[in-house]
Amino acid sequence: MSVVTLQLGQCGNQVGQELYDVICSDAQDAQRRTTHTTVSCERFFHQNKHGDLVARAVLIDMEPKVIKQSMKKAADSGRWRYGDDSHFSQKQGSGNNWANGFCVHGPRHIEVVEELVRREVERCDRLAGFMTMMSVAGGTGSGVGTYVTQSLRDAYSKSFILNHLTWPYGTGEVIVQNYNSVLTLAHLYQLSDAILVHENDTVHRICSQLLNIKHISFSDVNRVIAHQLGSVLQPALTADSHGVYSRNPLGELVSSLACHPEYKLLSVCTIPQMPSSSIAYSTFSWPGLLKHLRQMLISNSKMEDGIDWQMRPPSASERTRSLTGASFNTSLANLLILRGKDVYSAEAGGFEDPALYTSWLSPETAFTRWNSPVPFNKYEKSATLVSNSQALLKPLDNMVRKAWNMFASRAYIHQYIRFGISEEDFLDSFTSVEQVISSYTQLCN
Amino acid sequence: MTQSVIVQVGQCGNQIGCRFWDLALREHAHVNKRGVYDEALSSFFRNVDSRISDGGACGVGERIQHLKARAVLVDMEEGVVNEILQGPLREVFDSTQLLTDVSGSGNNWAVGHMTYGSAYREQIVDKLRKAAEHCDCLQCFFLIHSMGGGTGSGLGTKVLKLLEEEFPDVCRIVTSVYPSAEDDVITSPYNSVLAMKELTEHADCVIPVENQSLVDIVNKIKYMSDGGKPGSVIKRDSAIISGRGGLSGAEKPFDAMNNIVANLLLNITSSARFEGSLNMDLNEIAMNLVPFPRLHYLVPSLTPLYTLADVNVPSRRLRPSLPFVSWNQEGWKTGLCSVPPVGHSHSLLALANNTCLKSTFVELSERFTKLYRKKAHLHHYLHVDGMEQSCFSEAVTSLSSLIEEYDHLDATKGKIVLDATRLSIAT
Numbered sequence: 001m002s003v004v005t006l007q008l009g010q011c012g013n014q015v016g017q018e019l020y021d022v023i024c025s026d027a028q029d030a031q032r033r034t035t036h037t038t039v040s041c042e043r044f045f046h047q048n049k050h051g052d053l054v055a056r057a058v059l060i061d062m063e064p065k066v067i068k069q070s071m072k073k074a075a076d077s078g079r080w081r082y083g084d085d086s087h088f089s090q091k092q093g094s095g096n097n098w099a100n101g102f103c104v105h106g107p108r109h110i111e112v113v114e115e116l117v118r119r120e121v122e123r124c125d126r127l128a129g130f131m132t133m134m135s136v137a138g139g140t141g142s143g144v145g146t147y148v149t150q151s152l153r154d155a156y157s158k159s160f161i162l163n164h165l166t167w168p169y170g171t172g173e174v175i176v177q178n179y180n181s182v183l184t185l186a187h188l189y190q191l192s193d194a195i196l197v198h199e200n201d202t203v204h205r206i207c208s209q210l211l212n213i214k215h216i217s218f219s220d221v222n223r224v225i226a227h228q229l230g231s232v233l234q235p236a237l238t239a240d241s242h243g244v245y246s247r248n249p250l251g252e253l254v255s256s257l258a259c260h261p262e263y264k265l266l267s268v269c270t271i272p273q274m275p276s277s278s279i280a281y282s283t284f285s286w287p288g289l290l291k292h293l294r295q296m297l298i299s300n301s302k303m304e305d306g307i308d309w310q311m312r313p314p315s316a317s318e319r320t321r322s323l324t325g326a327s328f329n330t331s332l333a334n335l336l337i338l339r340g341k342d343v344y345s346a347e348a349g350g351f352e353d354p355a356l357y358t359s360w361l362s363p364e365t366a367f368t369r370w371n372s373p374v375p376f377n378k379y380e381k382s383a384t385l386v387s388n389s390q391a392l393l394k395p396l397d398n399m400v401r402k403a404w405n406m407f408a409s410r411a412y413i414h415q416y417i418r419f420g421i422s423e424e425d426f427l428d429s430f431t432s433v434e435q436v437i438s439s440y441t442q443l444c445n
Numbered sequence: 446m447t448q449s450v451i452v453q454v455g456q457c458g459n460q461i462g463c464r465f466w467d468l469a470l471r472e473h474a475h476v477n478k479r480g481v482y483d484e485a486l487s488s489f490f491r492n493v494d495s496r497i498s499d500g501g502a503c504g505v506g507e508r509i510q511h512l513k514a515r516a517v518l519v520d521m522e523e524g525v526v527n528e529i530l531q532g533p534l535r536e537v538f539d540s541t542q543l544l545t546d547v548s549g550s551g552n553n554w555a556v557g558h559m560t561y562g563s564a565y566r567e568q569i570v571d572k573l574r575k576a577a578e579h580c581d582c583l584q585c586f587f588l589i590h591s592m593g594g595g596t597g598s599g600l601g602t603k604v605l606k607l608l609e610e611e612f613p614d615v616c617r618i619v620t621s622v623y624p625s626a627e628d629d630v631i632t633s634p635y636n637s638v639l640a641m642k643e644l645t646e647h648a649d650c651v652i653p654v655e656n657q658s659l660v661d662i663v664n665k666i667k668y669m670s671d672g673g674k675p676g677s678v679i680k681r682d683s684a685i686i687s688g689r690g691g692l693s694g695a696e697k698p699f700d701a702m703n704n705i706v707a708n709l710l711l712n713i714t715s716s717a718r719f720e721g722s723l724n725m726d727l728n729e730i731a732m733n734l735v736p737f738p739r740l741h742y743l744v745p746s747l748t749p750l751y752t753l754a755d756v757n758v759p760s761r762r763l764r765p766s767l768p769f770v771s772w773n774q775e776g777w778k779t780g781l782c783s784v785p786p787v788g789h790s791h792s793l794l795a796l797a798n799n800t801c802l803k804s805t806f807v808e809l810s811e812r813f814t815k816l817y818r819k820k821a822h823l824h825h826y827l828h829v830d831g832m833e834q835s836c837f838s839e840a841v842t843s844l845s846s847l848i849e850e851y852d853h854l855d856a857t858k859g860k861i862v863l864d865a866t867r868l869s870i871a872t
Contacts, residue, residue, distance in 0.1 A: 065446075065724065091582035092447050095728035172775035175733040401864055405772040408865035411736035430868055438870040 001128035001247045002043055003233070004120045005057040006148060009141025010066045011166050012134040013059055014218065017070040018226035019133070020044065020055045024080045026230060026377045036374040039235040039245045045080060046123050053080040056124065058116045059087035060148065062094050062105055062140045086120065088112050094139025098180040101143015102187075103420035109144075110151050117152070129160030129193075129250035131233075137168035137177035142184040146191075153191045160250040163192045164229065167199040170398060176412050178403035183421075185396075186429035189436060193250075194258040196232075196266045197392055198225045202302045209305050210273045227377055228268045231384040236337055236370035246370070256368035257333045257388045259361075262439040267391040269293070269302045270384045284381040286338075286346035293336075293383050294350045300329040300391050313355035330443045331357050331389035332366065339372045340381035358443045393440045400433055446484040447584035449717060449727065450576045451516045454604055455557075455597025457622050458590040459518055459525045460699060464707035465589075466514050466534055469718075472711060475787050476719070482509045485718045489515055490537075491579055502579065515579065517542055517572050519604065521561055521596045522549035541575060544568055550595025554636040555829035555836075557599020558643075563831070569604060570611055577612065584717070585616040585727045587710065588648075592640045593624030593633030602643035609647045616728050619648045620710060623805065625657035626812070632822050634812035639836065641809070642843040649731045651742050652709070652796070655805065659702035666701075666750055708786065709745050712794040715782045725780030733778035734798050740850060743796040749789065770854060771862035803851040810844050817841070 007016035027040035045053040055074070059067045059082060067087050075081045088109065094101040121127055130152055134141030145163075152161055165184070168177045188195060203221045207213045213220050235245035238252050246252055258264045271293050272284060292304045299311040311328060334356075338346050352363040376382050406412065407426060416426075453462030473486055482492040484505055492503040494510040503510060514537045520526050523545045529535070530543075544565060550557040577583050586608050590601030608617050621644065624633040644651050716725045735741045769776055785791050816822065817837065826832050 063726070065720070092584055092728075093726050095726060095732045097732050172777055173779070174729075175773065175776050175778050401867070402774075404867060405865050409736075409770075409772045411770075411772055412732075414738045415732055415735070431870075434868045434870050 001126040001249070002046075002056055002124035003128050003250065004117065004124065004130050005044075005055070006117065006130065006132045006145075006152075007057055007059045007070075008132060008134040008145040008148065009061055009138055010135070011138070012132070012141050012145065013061055013066045013070045015164075015166060015222045015225050015229075016057060016059070016133045017073055018219070018222045019229050020057065020074065020080060021077060022223075022226045022230040022377060023234065024053060024077070026234060028079065029378070034374070035245065036235055036372070042125075043128065043233075043235065043249070048083075054083050055080060055086075056120055057082060057086060058113070058120055060089070060113055060140075060144065062090045062101070062144065063092060064089040083120075086116060088116060094143055096137075096174045096176060096180070097139045097415060097419060098143040098146075098183045099416040099419035099421045101139045101141075101145070102147050102183075103143075105140065106144050106147025110147065113148055114151060114155065117155075121156075126247070127156075127159060128248060129162065130156070131162045131164055131250070133164045133166075135166040135168065136181040136184045137174045138180065142180045146184050146187045149188060149191045160193050160254055161191065162250050162253065163188055163195045165195060165197050166225065167197055167395065167399075169200045169204070170395070173200075176406075176415070178399050178406065179412065179416070179426075181399050182403045182433050183426075183429050185436070186432035189264060189432060192264060193254045194266055195264050196229075196268065196386070198228070198268070199392075199395055201395075206273055206303055210303055211275050224273070227273075228270050228384065231270050231339065231376050231382060232268060232337060232386055234339070234372070234376060235374075236339070236372045238370045239368070245372075252368075252370075253335065253386070256335050257386060259333065259365075262436070263332050263388055263443075265388065265392050265396070265436070265440070267302075267387050267389070268384065269296055269387075270382060271296070271304050272379060272382065273303070276378065279378055279380075284379075286342070286381060286383075289381060289383050290346060290348060290350060293385055297331065297334070297351075297385060297387060297389070298329060298356065300389075302391075313353065328444075329390050331387055332361065332443060333357075333368070333388045334366065335368045335370065335386040337370045337372075337384040337386070338382075339384075340375040340379065341373075343371045343373050343381075346383075390440050390443055393437065396433070396440075397437055400430070400437065404430060446488050447582045447717065447726070448488050448515060448580035449585040449587060449714065450573075450580065450583065451489070451514070451587045451589065452519070452573070452604060452608075453516065454519045454588065454590045454601035455594055456520065456522075456525050456591075457594065457699075458588075458597045458601065459520055459529065461620070461622070461703045461706045461710075462516065462518070462589050463529050463532075463534060464700070464703045465710050466516070466537055468704070468707050468711055470512070470537070472784075472787055473718075476784055480509050482507055482512075485720075486512070487581075488718045489714070491515060512537060514538055514542075515576055517544070517569075517576055519544045519565075519569065519596075519600060521546045521557065521600065523547060542572060544572060550599060551825075552593075552630050552632055552636065553595045553825055553829070554599040554639045555826045555832040557595040557597075557601070558603045558639070559599075559829050559831040561596070561600050562603035565600075566603075566607065570607055573604075573608065573611065577615075583612075583615055585618055586612070587714075588617065588619045589706075589710075590619070591622040591624070592637040593622075593628055593630050594636060597622075598636040598640040602640045602647070605643055605647045616649050616731055617647070618650045618652070618713075618727065618730075619644060620652045620654060620706065622706070623653055623655045623809070625655065625660070626808070628656070632816070632825070634809060634816055635822070635826065635837075637809055638813045638844055639840045641806075641847075642840040645739050645741075645843055645847055649741060650735065652713075652745050653742055653802065653805065654706055654709070654745070656702070659705055662705055662750065663701045705747075709747055709794070711786065712747060712792065713745075713796070715784065715786075716780045719782050719784040724782075725778070729778065729780075730796065734796060736773070736798070737850070739847060740798065742798070742802050744799050744802060746795045746797070748793050768858055770857060771860075800851045800855045803848055803855065806844060806848050806851075810841065810848065813841060813844075 007013045023044050027037045048054050061067050067089050071082045134145035136142045203224045207216045207220045238246045295307050299308040301307045352367050354363050357366045453459045487505050490512040493513050526545050590597035592598050
C-alpha cells in the first residue's frame with residue numbers, strides 16, 4: 001500500500017527530498033531484489049514508462065527556488081526523481097506569516113493542489129494514507145500546510161493523515177515563529193491522526209555530538225531527520241501483518257500510538273547514530289542497543305551520549321505531577337521498530353515495564369513491536385522508538401510561554417489581522433494548545 | 446524572483462537613486478560574467494530589445510540587450526534629472542519614466558504635497574502603473590527622498606499616499622534623509638514634521654538616515670584614508686563612499702554621503718537580487734521587524750565601512766548584549782546572501798527597530814516648535830491651496846504620540862517582567 005507525501009514550504013521540500021533519497025538508497029541497497037525492496041519501492045515510488053522510480057510526492061511552495069533545487073537534486077541522484085508535473089509554486093512567499101498562508105494562499109490555490117494530490121492517489125493501487133511534511137515556524141509550511149491538511153481531511157475522510165512537523169531552534173529563526181507554531185498545532189490537532197515532531201535543537205545536537213560535524217548546515221540536520229523518518233516508514237513485519245510486510249503502515253502506526261484524541265504528539269529516537277565512516281568499525285548487540293534506548297526514553301534523552309543513568313521509573317507511590325518536578329518521562333504508548341541481523345533474538349521486555357506507562361493503559365496495549373530482518377541505511381542493527389510521551393512537553397510549553405508573552409503586548413498581531421484572523425482566533429488556538437499541555441502533564445497519574 | 450520598483454523624488458532622492466543604479470550595475474557586472482539577463486538582474490532591471498518596434502521586453506535567460514532600470518524619477522525642477530540624462534546612466538532610463546517640472550517647490554512641503562500633488566496625480570499614477578505592469582511579480586516599492594526640502598518631502602509623501610491607494614498589497618519601504626541641525630533650509634523642521642505624519646501613516650517601513658551621521662562617517666573614512674592610523678592603508682574602491690562605478694571625474698560635494706546610502710540600499714536588496722542559503726524576502730523584513738503598525742522606523746548600520754588592504758579582518762559575531770523588550774527576547778531575524786559587495790569579502794547590514802530613534806524625533810519636534818511658536822514662515826504654507834493650520838497641529842500631534850509610544854517601551858527597560866499569566870485549563 002502506498003503513501004502519498006505532501007512537501008510544503010522550504011523545510012518540507014528540503015526534508016522530503018532527503019527522505020526519498022534515504023529510502024531509495026536503502027531499498028536498493030540489497031544485492032538482489034528482495035521483497036523488502038519491492039514493498040518499499042511500491043510504498044513510496046511509482047514507475048514511469050521509462051522504468052524510472054518517481055516519488056509519490058506533491059511539492060508545494062509559494063516561491064519557486066527550493067522546489068527547483070529539490071527536483072534537481074533528486075534527478076541528479078540518478079536513482080529516482082520527482083514527477084515533472086507534481087509540483088506547484090508561486091512567485092512570492094508567505095512572508096513568515098501564518099495568516100497569509102492559511103487565509104490567502106491556501107484558499108487561492110487549493111484547487112490546483114487538490115488536483116495534483118488526486119493524480120498521485122489515482123496512481124496508487126491501494127492508498128495507505130498521507131504524510132505531510134512542513135515546518136511550523138514560517139508562513140507557507142505552517143499556514144498553507146494547515147489549510148491543505150484541512151482539505152485532505154475533507155476529501156479523504158477515511159484515509160490516515162500523518163503530519164510530520166519540524167520545530168524551529170528555540171533561539172529563533174523567525175521572530176514570530178511561536179505564533180505560527182501555536183496556530184498550526186491548534187488547528188492540526190483536530191485534523192491529524194498523529195503528529196510526528198522533530199526539533200531542530202535536538203537534531204542539531206545529534207549532528208554535533210554524535211556525528212561530529214563541525215559546521216552544521218541545514219542539509220546535515222535534514223539528513224538526520226530523513227534517517228529517523230525512514231527507519232519508521234520502511235517496511236516492517238507487525239503483529240497484524242501475519243508474516244508479510246505490513247500493508248497498512250500508517251494505520252498501524254496510528255492505532256498503536258494515538259489511541260486517544262487528546263494525545264497525538266509523537267517523538268522519535270533512533271540508535272545507533274554515528275558518522276558513516278565509523279559504522280564499519282563498530283559492532284552492535286541487541287541487548288546493548290535496547291538498554292540504551294530504554295534509558296533514553298526514561299530520561300527523555302534523544303541521544304545515546306550523556307544519558308542520565310540515575311533516572312529510574314518511579315514506583316507506584318512516587319508519581320509526581322508537576323512540569324518542573326522530576327523529569328521522568330511518562331509514556332502513553334511506545335512503538336519499537338527493530339531492523340537488522342538476528343532481529344528475532346532481541347529481547348524487548350524492558351519496554352513492557354508498567355512503571356514506564358501511565359496507569360490507565362496496560363503495557364500490552366501500550367507497547368507495540370515491529371521487526372524487519374533487513375538492515376536499515378547501512379546499520380547492521382538499529383532500533384527506533386516512536387513514542388507518545390511527555391518528551392515534547394517542555395519544548396511545547398516554552399513555545400506557548402513565549403508566544404503568550406508576545407500576545408500579552410499584542411505585538412505583531414496587526415500583521416495577522418490584516419490577512420484575516422482575529423484576536424479571538426488567537427485565543428482559541430492558545431486554549432487548544434494549553435489543553436494539550438494540560439493533558440500531557442497529567443499523564444503521570 | 447520578485448521585482449521591485451524604485452521611486453526617486455526630489456533632488457536628494459534622485460542623486461541617491463543615481464548612485465544606487467550606478468553601484469547596482471557595477472555589482473551585477475562583477476557577478477554576471479556571461480552577459481545573460483538572469484533572475485538577479487530582473488529584480489531591478491528590464492531587458493529591452495529596442496530594435497523590436499513595441500519596445501519588446503526580453504525574458505529571463507536571454508542575452509542582455511539593453512538594461513532599463515525599474516524606476517520612476519520625479520523632480521519639480523529639471524537640473525538633477527537632466528544631469529542624469531546627460532551622464533553615463535542615460536541609457537538606463539527612458540523618457541516615459543521621468544516626470545519633471547521647471548520651477549521647483551521652493552523648499553515648501555505644501556507646494557510639493559498639495560499643489561504639485563494634485564496637478565500631477567494622474568501622470569504619477571500612470572507612470573507607476575507602467576512600471577508595475579512591466580513586473581512579473583511586484584513585491585516592493587522603494588521610495589527615496591529627503592525630508593527637509595519641498596519636492597522630496599511634500600511630493601514624495603504624496604507619492605507614498607498614491608502608492609498605498611493604488612497598490613495596497615505591495616510593500617512600501619521608504620528611505621528618508623533627515624536634515625541636520627545646521628541645515629541651510631530654515632523651514633526644514635516644518636517640512637520634516639509634516640512629512641513624518643505621512644510616513645507614520647502610509648509607509649510599511651521607514652529607514653531614516655541622518656545627514657549628520659553621514660557627515661561623520663565620511664569624515665571618519667577620510668581620516669583613515671589620509672593616513673590617520675599609521676600603517677593602515679585602505680584597499681582601493683572598497684570604501685562605501687567610493688563611487689567608482691561607471692562615473693568618472695571629480696566627485697561632487699554630496700557624492701560621498703550619497704554613496705553610503707546607495708550602499709545601504711544595495712545591501713538591503715541583496716537578498717532579493719541574489720541567491721543565498723537563508724533567503725529573506727523583503728516582505729519578511731516588514732513582518733519580522735514591525736511589531737506595531739506605527740513603530741516601523743528601522744535604524745540601519747552597515748559594516749565594514751572600508752576594507753584594510755593586507756589585513757584579514759575576521760568576521761565578528763554580533764554579541765547579544767542589546768537590551769530587548771521582555772516579550773521579544775530573541776527578536777532576531779537573519780538572512781544570508783552568498784554574493785558579497787564589490788571590494789569586500791563579506792559585509793553585514795543590521796536593521797534595528799530601536800527606541801534610540803526617539804531622541805532624533807524629539808530634536809526634530811523641538812526645532813519645529815521653535816519656529817511654530819513664533820509662527821515664522823507659516824504664511825508661505827498657509828497660502829497654498831488645501832493647506833490649513835490644522836495640518837500643522839495634526840502633524841505635530843502625530844509626532845508627539847509616536848515619541849510617547851517609544852517612551853512607553855523605554856520605560857520597561859531594565860525592569861524584570863514576569864511571564865504573563867497563562868490560561869488555566871479545568872481538569
